[in-house]
Amino acid sequence: GRIKGGEIAIEAHGLTRDFGSFRAVDQVSFSVRQGEIFGLLGANGAGKTTAIKMLTGILPPTKGEGQVAGADMRSAAQTIKERIGYMSQSFSLYQDMTVVENIRLYSRIYGVARSELGQRVDWAIEIAGLEGVEGRLASKLPLGIRQRLALSCALVHWPRILFLDEPTSGVDPIGRRRFWDILTHLSRVEQVAILITTHYMSEADHCDHLALMYAGRIIAEDSPEAMKQALYEDVGELFEVTVDQPLVAMNLLEQDGYKGVGLFGKRIHFFARDPRTVIPPLRLLFASHGLQVLKLRPLTPTLEDVFVYRILAQEKQERRP
Structure with a gap:
């Protein structure tokens, strides 16, 4: 069943995106509540990343509409970017900077007030389990820890909604498990709404709700057990x-x-x-x-x-x- 009582955080209505004559996303509709982990499943090329790019205001839809954090994705892309965390497949960490320098930089990019900077950075380090590696260069981190650093950078401004595009791709099973422990805490304790794309079926079981995409369309949508x-x-x-x-x-x-x-x-x-x-x-x-x-x-x-x-x-x- 769905997470009860949470307000709607993300809503998509008939989202469609064409690239020339190719339809990458075809009439996609779904909603995500606060405190819910919603998984978009599908093979590469199914349209998952394109759907996320439309909802985060990066890519205009050909047709359809969506609301994210109460803002219209067509007209309020900047507002949406301020209210969400987004960890894309090409999320850039600064390799020649340390863990804590990366987090501080992203907090400034997101406009965190100077008076709150120390508290936010400490929280981001704690939530992502980065205690003890604060002074290490990003380039020297194993992939699993690097992905947790990217997550903490996307969270430093305390967004209520988090978009994650294949965040654990290439990470070993133990690293993936640690990453998911963080996501579960964020959704259950902090009531963050999480929209995640993955092609790891073992991860999909951790989602509260799933939408299975094929050739740009949603062909099944329900909880893992109901599916x-x-x-x-x-x-x-x-x-x-x-x-x-x-x-x-x-x-x-x-x-x-x-x-x-x-x-x-x-x-x-x-x-x-x-x-x-x-x-x-x-x-x-x-x-x-x-x-x-x-x-x-x-x-x-x-x-x-x-x-x-x-x-x-x-x-x-x-x-x-």
């Missing part, structure tokens, strides 16, 4: 089968009408309605074609399964004449 439940209601339980000839087995499953057949390493995933009526006939089917079943079992679907199924179903639908 998994909707998948179960649409296509049944998820199964995994390991066989000695996976490509042959995939063709057999597709010919037999099984949904969501996909190869994950050497294992095949597919969906079926009733586990009791699935396993015996499948073993017979594979045996009759000389295939050896090494393992066949039901699985709990992950968001990756939801993502892959929805995207492949969309691609299949678009290929139909």
